[in-house]
Amino acid sequence: ASNGPVWRNTPRVCEDYWSEFRHCKSFWNRFHHYYAFGAAPSCQQWKEDYNNCVEWEKNRSATEALQTSERKRVAEQTKFTPLWKLRQGPPKDWHLPLNHGKPEDS
Amino acid sequence: QPSPKQEEDYGYDLFPERNAPKKYKKGSIGESLFTFSHKCQVMLQFAMETSPYAKLLLSAMKSSGCKVFKDRHFSCEDCDGTVSGGFDAASSQIVLCQNNIHQQAHMNRVVTHELIHAFDHCRAHVDWFSNLRHLACSEIRAANLSGDCAFQNEAARFNFGLEKHHQECVRGRALRSILAVRNIGREEAAKIVDEVFDTCFNDHAPFGRIPHGKKDAKFACRDYENRDRYYANI
Numbered sequence: 567a568s569n570g571p572v573w574r575n576t577p578r579v580c581e582d583y584w585s586e587f588r589h590c591k592s593f594w595n596r597f598h599h600y601y602a603f604g605a606a607p608s609c610q611q612w613k614e615d616y617n618n619c620v621e622w623e624k625n626r627s628a629t630e631a632l633q634t635s636e637r638k639r640v641a642e643q644t645k646f647t648p649l650w651k652l653r654q655g656p657p658k659d660w661h662l663p664l665n666h667g668k669p670e671d672s
Numbered sequence: 673q674p675s676p677k678q679e680e681d682y683g684y685d686l687f688p689e690r691n692a693p694k695k696y697k698k699g700s701i702g703e704s705l706f707t708f709s710h711k712c713q714v715m716l717q718f719a720m721e722t723s724p725y726a727k728l729l730l731s732a733m734k735s736s737g738c739k740v741f742k743d744r745h746f747s748c749e750d751c752d753g754t755v756s757g758g759f760d761a762a763s764s765q766i767v768l769c770q771n772n773i774h775q776q777a778h779m780n781r782v783v784t785h786e787l788i789h790a791f792d793h794c795r796a797h798v799d800w801f802s803n804l805r806h807l808a809c810s811e812i813r814a815a816n817l818s819g820d821c822a823f824q825n826e827a828a829r830f831n832f833g834l835e836k837h838h839q840e841c842v843r844g845r846a847l848r849s850i851l852a853v854r855n856i857g858r859e860e861a862a863k864i865v866d867e868v869f870d871t872c873f874n875d876h877a878p879f880g881r882i883p884h885g886k887k888d889a890k891f892a893c894r895d896y897e898n899r900d901r902y903y904a905n906i
Contacts, residue, residue, distance in 0.1 A: 574904075574905050575901055575904070575905050576905065577901070577902045577905045577906050578895075578898060578901075578902060579898075582894065582898075585891075586891065589887060589888075589891065594884075594885065594887075595884065595887075595888075597823070598822070598823065598838075598884035598885065599884075601823050601836075601837055601838050601884075602836065602838035602839065602882060602884065603836065603838075604836040633905075633906050636902070636906040637906055640906065643876060643880055645874065646870070646871045646874045646875060647871065648796070648871070648875065649805060649806060649809050649868060649871055649872065650792075650796040650797055650798055650799075650806055650809070651796065651797045652795060652796050652797075653794070653795055653796055653797060655737055656736060656737035656738045656794055657738070657764065657793060657794065659764060660737075660738050660764050660794065661739075661744075662764075663744070664744070664763060664765070
């Protein structure tokens, strides 16, 4: 968008929220969730997010509710302290050629 | 050439072709007739092109500056015992055990599992050789996120269990992987796995979720492709 007020995009395309909701409620997902966590998944948030997404696109409202929900998801994924120090760049030898022609040491 | 003791200390004895000349010259007729090299290459290519797990990891690694080149970063070799693959941090190569991987689904899982190690190597200072907690962490992540512990794979191993069996499986496989490549006692290894389990079980990078199957992996791929828009708008 170049003219007029710049509206923010929804974090995800609204159909993505709906497909996540459907997938969450599917038999296999519920089965695997129980297998992994011993409890049923909670899917209602995806449905709420879908409704808020549609609101956002139609009336530019409900932006805060959807953003809060997504920030909570991000927090869920980062709620641990990593064991290792993250790199600033890739390992220096990642792209180095292999030493196929290396002479044998005796 | 590492000494025989060093080889055993780091599990290199499972991969006899790593530090010794290959039995059949690469590309030779002997190689195609007497090894599974060609089949391994074909299955690897298919995995890289079609598995959503592998595609996401390759994409994430490329973004981190570790673009993966099939001929440089993968090596199909004959291995000892029943091991399916390994990640050699010293050469930045993933080893695929061509004599032990015979089905595409298995290849997909091994490629995913080893790419998770490569991904960890790429994004973090993982001390593979002297820090057992780091090793355990990457093994927990690989068992958790590669589908190694999916219900159908465990059932095929006759490991039946339902509630939270996934977590038991992850613990068990991480333990086995450590014991296979390091000379330490089972109790000590189990203690290390326990210490780091919660942290590492909850680290789902780059998937953002535990992918229980292809659909989860596809959604994870979709999220990854969409990440710029996502983070700009929350």
